[in-house]
Amino acid sequence: MTRLTPDLIEGVPDDKIDLDSRLLRMTGKTVKGIALEAAGLEEGDIDLSEFRVGVVPITSGLGVISGFSASVDAIVRRLGMDSHVTEGTDVNGFAEAVDDGVDLIMMADDNRFVAYNTRTNRHTDNSWGTAKGYSVALKNAAGGLEGKEVLVIGAGYVGSWAVRFLKDMGADVRVTDIVFPKAKALEDAYGVKALEDVDRALSEHTLILNAAPAIFSGEKIAEGSIFSTPGVPHYFDEEGRRKAKAIIHDPLEIGTAVMAVNSARYSL
Ligand code: 2YJ
Numbered sequence: 447m448t449r450l451t452p453d454l455i456e457g458v459p460d461d462k463i464d465l466d467s468r469l470l471r472m473t474g475k476t477v478k479g480i481a482l483e484a485a486g487l488e489e490g491d492i493d494l495s496e497f498r499v500g501v502v503p504i505t506s507g508l509g510v511i512s513g514f515s516a517s518v519d520a521i522v523r524r525l526g527m528d529s530h531v532t533e534g535t536d537v538n539g540f541a542e543a544v545d546d547g548v549d550l551i552m553m554a555d556d557n558r559f560v561a562y563n564t565r566t567n568r569h570t571d572n573s574w575g576t577a578k579g580y581s582v583a584l585k586n587a588a589g590g591l592e593g594k595e596v597l598v599i600g601a602g603y604v605g606s607w608a609v610r611f612l613k614d615m616g617a618d619v620r621v622t623d624i625v626f627p628k629a630k631a632l633e634d635a636y637g638v639k640a641l642e643d644v645d646r647a648l649s650e651h652t653l654i655l656n657a658a659p660a661i662f663s664g665e666k667i668a669e670g671s672i673f674s675t676p677g678v679p680h681y682f683d684e685e686g687r688r689k690a691k692a693i694i695h696d697p698l699e700i701g702t703a704v705m706a707v708n709s710a711r712y713s714l
Pocket of ligand 1: 503512
C-alpha cells in the first residue's frame with residue numbers, strides 16, 4: 447500500500463457521514479454495514495460499544511503521519527466503539543494500552559497496519575480488511591457477483607486477497623498487473639484468468655476492483671463501470687467520472703472499519 451500522507455487523510459473523520467451517504471447510494475450499505483458483512487456478521491450479532499480500543503502512534507521507519515492515529519480513532523468511534531489514542535508511542539504506547547485493559551490495539555508502521563485483539567491474541571491485517579471490505583462493497587453495488595466477470599487490477603497484497611474473496615463470491619475473476627508474472631502467479635494459484643494487457647482488460651470489464659496505485663484515463667473505461675477502488679493515488683478524469691456508474695473509494699475508512707469489526711468478532 448502506498449504510504450498515506452496527511453493531505454490524503456485530512457478531514458477523514460468529518461467526511462465520514464458523507465462517505466456513509468455515498469456508500470448507501472452506491473451499495474445500499476454504510477461503512478459499518480460493509481464492515482459487519484465483511485466480518486461475516488449481521489447487525490445485532492455484536493455490540494460494538496462493548497469494545498475498548500487503543501490506537502498506538504508508531505514512530506519507527508518514516509515516522510508518525512500527522513492525523514493518522516486521530517483518523518483511525520475517529521473511524522473506530524463512529525462504529526460505536528470506545529476508542530482513544532495512547533499518550534505513549536511504540537512499545538510504550540502498546541504497554542500503556544495493555545495496562546489500560548483495552549480489547550483492541552490498532553497500530554501501523556510503514557509495512558503493516560493491524561488490529562490486535564488482546565483477549566484472543568489474534569490480529570486482522572489492513573490488506574485483508576481492505577480487500578474484504580472493497581470486495582463486499584463491489585458485490586453489493588453490482589447486486590451480487592455470481593457468474594459475473596470481475597477484473598482485479600494489481601496483484602499485490604490487497605489484490606491477491608481480493609482475487610480469493612471475489613472468487614468465493616462466485617465471480618469469474620480476471621487479474622492483471624503491470625508486472626504480468628505477478629498476475630500469472632495468481633492464475634496458477636487460484637485458477638483465475640491472468641490478463642496481460644492492463645488497458646485492454648480495463649476497457650473490456652465493467653466490474654473492477656482496483657488495488658493498484660494507478661490512474662486510468664477515462665477513454666479506456668467502459669461505459670457503466672463500477673469501480674471499487676482502494677488504491678491511492680486516486681483520481682478519475684471527467685470522462686471517467688461520467689462513464690462510471692459508481693466509484694467506491696476512501697483513503698482509510700473501509701479497510702480500518704473492517705479490521706476493527708473483524709478483530710472484535712474474535713472475542714465472540
Ligand atoms: O503511526 C503513524 O502515524 C504511522 N506510523 C502510520 C503509518 C501508516 N502506514 C502506512 O501508510 C503504510 N503504507 C500502511 C501499510 C498497510 C498495508 N496495507
